[in-house]
Amino acid sequence: MPQLISNLIEMPLQPRLAAVIGAGPAGLMAAEMLSQGGVRVDLYDAMPATGRKFLVAGVGGLNLTHSEPMEKFLDRYGAARCHLEPFLRKFGPLELREWALQLGFETFEGTSGRVFPVGMKAAPLLRAWQQRLMSNGVNFHFKNRWLGWDAEERLLFASPAGEIAIRANPTVLALGGGSRRSLGSTGTWVPILRQRGVRVADLKPSNCGFEVHWSDFFREKFEGQPVRPVRLRFTNSRGISFDQQGEFIITRTGVEGSLIYAASALLRDEIETTGPAEVHLDLAPDRSVLQLEARLSQPRGKRSMSSHLKKTSGLEGVRAGLLREVLPVEIFMDPTRLAAAIKDLPVRLETPRPLEEAISSAGGVCFDSLDLNLMLTDLPGVFCAGEMLDWEAPTGGYLLTACFSSGRTAGVSALDWLNGSS
Ligand SMILES: Cc1cc2nc3c(=O)[nH]c(=O)nc-3n(C[C@H](O)[C@H](O)[C@H](O)COP(=O)(O)OP(=O)(O)OC[C@H]3O[C@@H](n4cnc5c(N)ncnc54)[C@H](O)[C@@H]3O)c2cc1C
Numbered sequence: 422m423p424q425l426i427s428n429l430i431e432m433p434l435q436p437r438l439a440a441v442i443g444a445g446p447a448g449l450m451a452a453e454m455l456s457q458g459g460v461r462v463d464l465y466d467a468m469p470a471t472g473r474k475f476l477v478a479g480v481g482g483l484n485l486t487h488s489e490p491m492e493k494f495l496d497r498y499g500a501a502r503c504h505l506e507p508f509l510r511k512f513g514p515l516e517l518r519e520w521a522l523q524l525g526f527e528t529f530e531g532t533s534g535r536v537f538p539v540g541m542k543a544a545p546l547l548r549a550w551q552q553r554l555m556s557n558g559v560n561f562h563f564k565n566r567w568l569g570w571d572a573e574e575r576l577l578f579a580s581p582a583g584e585i586a587i588r589a590n591p592t593v594l595a596l597g598g599g600s601r602r603s604l605g606s607t608g609t610w611v612p613i614l615r616q617r618g619v620r621v622a623d624l625k626p627s628n629c630g631f632e633v634h635w636s637d638f639f640r641e642k643f644e645g646q647p648v649r650p651v652r653l654r655f656t657n658s659r660g661i662s663f664d665q666q667g668e669f670i671i672t673r674t675g676v677e678g679s680l681i682y683a684a685s686a687l688l689r690d691e692i693e694t695t696g697p698a699e700v701h702l703d704l705a706p707d708r709s710v711l712q713l714e715a716r717l718s719q720p721r722g723k724r725s726m727s728s729h730l731k732k733t734s735g736l737e738g739v740r741a742g743l744l745r746e747v748l749p750v751e752i753f754m755d756p757t758r759l760a761a762a763i764k765d766l767p768v769r770l771e772t773p774r775p776l777e778e779a780i781s782s783a784g785g786v787c788f789d790s791l792d793l794n795l796m797l798t799d800l801p802g803v804f805c806a807g808e809m810l811d812w813e814a815p816t817g818g819y820l821l822t823a824c825f826s827s828g829r830t831a832g833v834s835a836l837d838w839l840n841g842s843s
Contacts, residue, residue, distance in 0.1 A: 438463065439835055440576055440589030442567045444471040445606070446821055447807025447828035448595030449550060454832025455593075456557040460839060463589065464559050465578060466605065467566035472547045473604040474597065478821065479543025485521065485528060486514040486536045486818040497819045499686070501812030504788040505823055508830040514818070517825055524549050535818055567596070569613040591802040591835040595828055598782030598808035599624035608782075610809065618799045620787040626779035627813040628820075629685050630677030631692075631770040639746045643671045646739040652703035653680050654765075657691040666706050671739060674774065682780060683815045689773045689783075702766040704740045710764045717756035726753050734763060743768075781820050783813035794834035795827060802838060806831035 441452045444466035452462045478484070487494055494514060498505050512520075518528045518536060526538040526546050538546055555561070568577040568584070575586040597606025611621050649668030656662040667680035681688075684700070691698045705713060716733040724732065730753075731737040736744065744759075747766055752758045776782055786805045790797055795810075797803045806827040814820055 438589050439591050439593070439839065440465065440587060441593040441595065441832075442466070442576070443595035443597060443807070443809075444468075444561065444563075445595060445597050445807060445824065446472065446475050447597075447809075447824040447831070448593065449554065450825050450828030451593040451595055451804070451806055451832035451835065452554055452559045453550075453557070454829055455836050456554065456559050458836040458840075460836060462559045463562060463587070464554075465562045465565040465567060467564065467607075468605040469563050471551055471561070472543070474601060474606060475547060475821075476543050477601070477604055479541070479546075482537055482541040483543040483546070484535045484537055484816070484818045484821070486517050486822040488514065488530045488534045488536050494819070497814050497817070498812055498823065499814075501788075501814075504810075505812060505827070507793070508826045509823065512826045512829045514822060517822055520825075521546065524553065533817075567594075567610070567613075570617075591804060591838050593804045593806060593828075593831045593835050594809065595805070595807045595831070596809050598785065599776050600626065600779040600782050602777060606808070614786065614797075617797075619797055620790045622784040622787055622811045624776060624782045624784040625689060626773045626776045627686060627689070627783040628682040628780035628816050629689070629776075630672060630681060630774040630778065631675050631685075631688060632772050632774060633675035633768060633770060635671075635675070636746060639671075639742060640673060643739045643742050644673050646671050647678070648702075648704075648739055648743065650706050651680065651740070652706040653684060654701045654703070655684055655687065655691075655698065657687055657698075658695050661687060663687050666703075675770065676768075677774070679816060685773070686783065686813055686815075688770060692770065692772055697772070698770045699767050700770060702743070702768060703764050704736060704743065704766060705734055705763050708734070710760050713763055714756050714760035717759055736763065780816060781808060781813065783811075785809045785811040787811050794837070795831045796834060796838065802835075804831040804835050804838075 439455045439460045439462050441448045441462055441464045444464055452464045455462045495502050495506055521528055521538055528536050528538050530536055565578040565580045568579055571577050571586055575588050578585050596610045599608030608624050615621050647668050647670050650666060652666045654664045663684045665683055669676050669678035669680045688698050713734055719733055721729045730741055748762055752762055786809055788811060792798055795804050795806060807824040810827060
């Protein structure tokens with residue numbers, strides 16, 4: 422039984438007891454590795470259940486990973502590739518699919534190369550995984566919010582029974598990033614680790630929307646509407662370019678959606694250094710400027726400008742609305758300038774939407790505070806994994822793959838450390 426020490430409950434010392442804090446994909450994977458190694462694992466989470474964010478990721482279809490060639494896959498992690506590559510080479514997209522299959526979930530490749538479990542949902546997979554972990558002896562402790570360490574280096578938690586102190590060695594921290602606080606990842610670990618000398622890069626929105634100063638008319642008429650097909654081009658002040666076709670959504674405050682998310686790191690960093698960023702939209706990516714010009718030059722007759730635009734260029738609804746929002750009226754009378762504007766419409770993005778709304782966060786525990794086994798160099802026996810590490814990637818399964826993979830590395834490393842082999 423736990424002992425009550427003043428107002429603190431100290432849990433008894435267990436042989437080979439490991440603590441994992443954070444029951445998202447990274448923490449669950451670390452717990453799996455440790456429990457498979459014969460270690461008793463206590464898994465703590467501030468929320469009342471496992472994997473809240475993982476479950477939400479499954480709402481629109483759980484995109485577990487991606488099937489593109491490994492080199493291209495690794496490039497998606499940008500500057501962090503060199504840090505993540507060793508883990509991803511050991512446990513990458515193929516191994517993740519194999520792991521899911523062993524859990525009872527076949528996966529399939531969507532048309533875009535994205536990989537989903539058959540059924541697309543996260544809940545059945547998470548349920549089966551939790552069952553397997555429990556039968557391996559992992560003890561789940563929900564509603565336990567980690568507060569840091571006390572003077573005796575015990576882990577402190579705010580639990581339903583009051584504040585408790587745990588002696589555990591090793592410890593894996595898998596506390597997530599800083600977006601969507603209601604799903605559990607609140608980023609409250611940042612000052613705790615900084616206080617212990619760990620270098621943590623500020624958490625920033627990644628895969629986020631951006632603000633645009635829409636007119637009231639445009640906002641009321643087109644909020645929530647998808648813009649597709651569209652090509653987005655952007656070159657930053659250092660000459661780095663983004664050029665991709667896809668789709669995005671008009672929001673009350675600006676723009677969001679997969680195409681915007683894909684460019685978001687470049688746009689966010691540019692706005693941070695030089696202010697608002699101008700992106701260029703090609704609203705008719707399947708037609709050349711000359712084709713458009715020829716068609717727009719056809720006699721309009723008695724047709725309204727809207728019907729003429731629709732008939733000659735195929736643009737209507739929100740794409741036509743965007744033209745009207747951005748261009749002065751006189752351009753609509755000039756087929757040459759209109760064709761050029763359809764292929765290259767400037768839209769000014771003011772600022773990223775707040776971290777809270779983002780799909781994921783950039784920043785986190787810097788790799789130079791970790792050794793190659795993901796152990797904090799200043800806190801021996803403490804390992805970190807998942808989105809709380811300083812990397813970012815676009816949507817497309819890259820986020821989850823790196824969380825699973827780094828969780829696995831942290832778990833295996835913690836096991837080796839316990840066994841005295843690292
Ligand atoms: C809407 C949405 C859709 C997404 N879709 C996809 C997708 O399809 N594919 C993809 O690859 N990625 C997707 N993601 C991103 C992906 O879900 C995350 O990157 C991933 O869940 C991060 O895993 P993690 O284990 O590092 O952290 P999390 O899943 O955030 O888990 C961290 C856990 O730590 C706990 N915790 C935090 N602080 C404390 C504390 N002080 N004490 C105790 N516990 C604490 C939290 O409660 C949480 O359970 C999506 C994200 C969102 C928001």
